[in-house]
Amino acid sequence: MALLIKKFGGTSVEDITKIKAIAQSIIQSKEAGNDIVVVVSAMGHSTDHLNKLAESISKNPNSRELDMLLSTGEQVTMALLSMSLNEYGIPAISLTGSQVGIVTESIHGKARILDIKTERIQNYINQGYVVVVAGFQGSTLSHTGSMEITTLGRGGSDTSAVALSTALGAETCEIYTDVPGVLTTDPRIVPNAKLLDIISCEEMLELASVGASVLHPRAVEIARNYGIKLYVKSSQALSNGTLLHSKIKPLALKRGGLELTKTVNSLEVLEKQTVFSISKLPDRPGIAAQIFETLSKANINVDLIIQATHDGKSNDIAFTVNDFELTKTIDQCKLITKQLGGEYDFKKNMTKLSIQGAGIMGRPSVSADLFDTLFQANINVRLIATSEIKVSCVIDIENISKAIRFVSEKFKLSDKQIFINPVIESEDQPEVRGIALDKNQVQVSIRNLPDKPGVAASICLALAENNLIFDTIVQSERLTSLKTKDISFTMSKQDRERANTIFHSLTKKLAGSFIEDGPAIAKVSTVGAGMAFKVGTAGKIFRALANKNINIEMIATSEIRTSCIVLEQDCDQAVNAIHSYFQLDK
Ligand SMILES: Nc1ncnc2c1ncn2[C@@H]1O[C@H](COP(=O)(O)OP(=O)(O)O)[C@@H](O)[C@H]1O
Numbered sequence: 001m002a003l004l005i006k007k008f009g010g011t012s013v014e015d016i017t018k019i020k021a022i023a024q025s026i027i028q029s030k031e032a033g034n035d036i037v038v039v040v041s042a043m044g045h046s047t048d049h050l051n052k053l054a055e056s057i058s059k060n061p062n063s064r065e066l067d068m069l070l071s072t073g074e075q076v077t078m079a080l081l082s083m084s085l086n087e088y089g090i091p092a093i094s095l096t097g098s099q100v101g102i103v104t105e106s107i108h109g110k111a112r113i114l115d116i117k118t119e120r121i122q123n124y125i126n127q128g129y130v131v132v133v134a135g136f137q138g139s140t141l142s143h144t145g146s147m148e149i150t151t152l153g154r155g156g157s158d159t160s161a162v163a164l165s166t167a168l169g170a171e172t173c174e175i176y177t178d179v180p181g182v183l184t185t186d187p188r189i190v191p192n193a194k195l196l197d198i199i200s201c202e203e204m205l206e207l208a209s210v211g212a213s214v215l216h217p218r219a220v221e222i223a224r225n226y227g228i229k230l231y232v233k234s235s236q237a238l239s240n241g242t243l244l245h246s247k248i249k250p251l252a253l254k255r256g257g258l259e260l261t262k263t264v265n266s267l268e269v270l271e272k273q274t275v276f277s278i279s280k281l282p283d284r285p286g287i288a289a290q291i292f293e294t295l296s297k298a299n300i301n302v303d304l305i306i307q308a309t310h311d312g313k314s315n316d317i318a319f320t321v322n323d324f325e326l327t328k329t330i331d332q333c334k335l336i337t338k339q340l341g342g343e344y345d346f347k348k349n350m351t352k353l354s355i356q357g358a359g360i361m362g363r364p365s366v367s368a369d370l371f372d373t374l375f376q377a378n379i380n381v382r383l384i385a386t387s388e389i390k391v392s393c394v395i396d397i398e399n400i401s402k403a404i405r406f407v408s409e410k411f412k413l414s415d416k417q418i419f420i421n422p423v424i425e426s427e428d429q430p431e432v433r434g435i436a437l438d439k440n441q442v443q444v445s446i447r448n449l450p451d452k453p454g455v456a457a458s459i460c461l462a463l464a465e466n467n468l469i470f471d472t473i474v475q476s477e478r479l480t481s482l483k484t485k486d487i488s489f490t491m492s493k494q495d496r497e498r499a500n501t502i503f504h505s506l507t508k509k510l511a512g513s514f515i516e517d518g519p520a521i522a523k524v525s526t527v528g529a530g531m532a533f534k535v536g537t538a539g540k541i542f543r544a545l546a547n548k549n550i551n552i553e554m555i556a557t558s559e560i561r562t563s564c565i566v567l568e569q570d571c572d573q574a575v576n577a578i579h580s581y582f583q584l585d586k
Pocket residue numbers: 008009010011012041155176177178179181182183184185186187188211212213214215434
């Protein structure tokens with residue numbers, strides 16, 4: 001007999017017929033001798049509907065009241081499913097997040113789970129009940145000591161389910177949804193997207209954090225941290241679905257810290273890097289493809305790639321290679337600038353420093369803290385590239401001991417968590433596992449910034465202090481004649497609306513700088529664990545886009561992900577182009 005945690009998403013409980021069908025499937029599982037806890041989401045799009053009701057009253061509704069409202073959606077489903085099970089003769093009881101004892105941070109709208117009290121739920125399980133829990137919600141004690149309802153953030157029922165699995169000591173958690181499992185991309189964009197039997201938590205975390213809504217990234221993070229076997233399956237058809245796996249050693253569950261494990265898990269240093277920058281490149285489709293294909297043909301393995309647009313619509317591309325590739329890369333850069341125009345420059349003896357950890361996700365203060373720490377150490381940051389779970393920057397090699405000392409102290413990292421020139425085992429993993437699309441982003445540039453330590457830090461700190469989440473920060477290499485630099489980043493559409501006052505005071509402080517909003521864009525992210533080991537993956541991605549005449553506005557990479565910012569009008573075609581170029585449908 002096993003304890004099974006099953007989560008049914010809004011699409012699987014959108015009407016009574018579906019709720020009854022789910023009740024039947026739960027009965028089969030129960031009759032096979034399993035103990036069952038079910039986590040449910042609100043019916044269909046009812047959370048959107050509740051949000052609209054709130055909006056019709058206030059543009060900026062009180063966050064406590066909004067949580068009171070949104071949490072009702074899940075309560076409707078849990079009661080109906082429990083009634084249905086009882087009607088079929090199976091004892092069932094529904095519980096809200098607070099009745100279960102899901103304790104969260106004291107934040108409305110995106111609270112993290114601190115603890116789950118299991119006594120009540122365990123009691124019901126022992127008595128043979130199917131326990132139906134409202135996902136997406138928990139409770140907290142306010143500063144006056146009274147109980148308040150909180151919600152976990154959109155899509156948060158997955159997180160409720162995996163957190164419950166952890167607290168109850170269940171081995172597996174099953175997420176039931178309207179697709180057969182995790183697919184190579186969103187089937188609404190690419191109808192012949194293919195089911196993945198397995199995917200690593202690391203890859204899924206990257207995909208989920210950049211738009212693959214099939215799983216909540218925080219659910220993946222919890223499954224990885226505590227070694228929960230997480231399945232994504234269809235609620236309509238019998239199938240094995242997708243299994244998420246991870247090689248990391250599971251953590252022990254600490255009271256009060258279920259979701260809040262350390263923000264930064266490791267510091268990685270890659271020495272002997274050369275930063276190449278090719279500036280003043282024409283801003284048209286095919287440029288990035290041509291550059292990285294040329295480098296790939298010369299068998300040069302490129303690590304970080306960064307592209308940002310500039311005034312007058314010219315592009316700069318910067319990338320890092322190992323110092324031993326220097327001569328070879330100079331030859332290729334000569335060739336590239338001869339063919340494409342532009343100017344190249346390089347700086348050897350640089351070091352890439354990265355902090356990594358799923359706890360970085362959704363916490364803009366972490367990158368701000370990194371840049372601020374380097375600023376306190378008087379270290380200038382040359383290149384910056386961020387993803388949701390990693391922040392990398394390139395600094396002069398002479399600063400590295402100081403940087404390691406300051407950064408490890410700041411994030412309380414032990415020697416075991418510091419990796420200098422790690423040897424990555426070459427694994428036989430596909431270079432592209434999946435593609436995600438995020439349409440909820442805008443692109444913002446701050447131009448004409450003074451090139452001195454602390455500028456990136458002050459921008460990130462100002463945004464973080466106001467809880468504005470930014471990602472894909474790209475600091476270009478180009479120095480203008482005025483010795484200024486640009487920083488570009490993407491942020492959610494909602495956060496952009498809230499950011500005006502902060503931008504205004506920032507540009508006032510950084511004399512001469514100004515904000516430039518980009519055109520309507522979307523972020524297309526290609527993810528694959530094999531990408532880190534194969535030469536030329538980025539070139540192929542850029543070629544796939546160039547073949548369809550799609551221009552790339554910005555590029556930012558991490559080891560296993562390449563994100564391209566493209567015009568919103570091109571985004572579906574971009575996903576299709578990359579999907580078929582890498583034959584993901586085969
Ligand atoms: N890589 C992917 N694999 C599967 N589905 C995806 C992927 N990326 C995006 N999706 C979308 O996620 C949807 C499921 O998530 P969601 O609508 O939140 O379901 P639920 O209501 O079950 O939580 C699918 O219908 C699909 O359109």
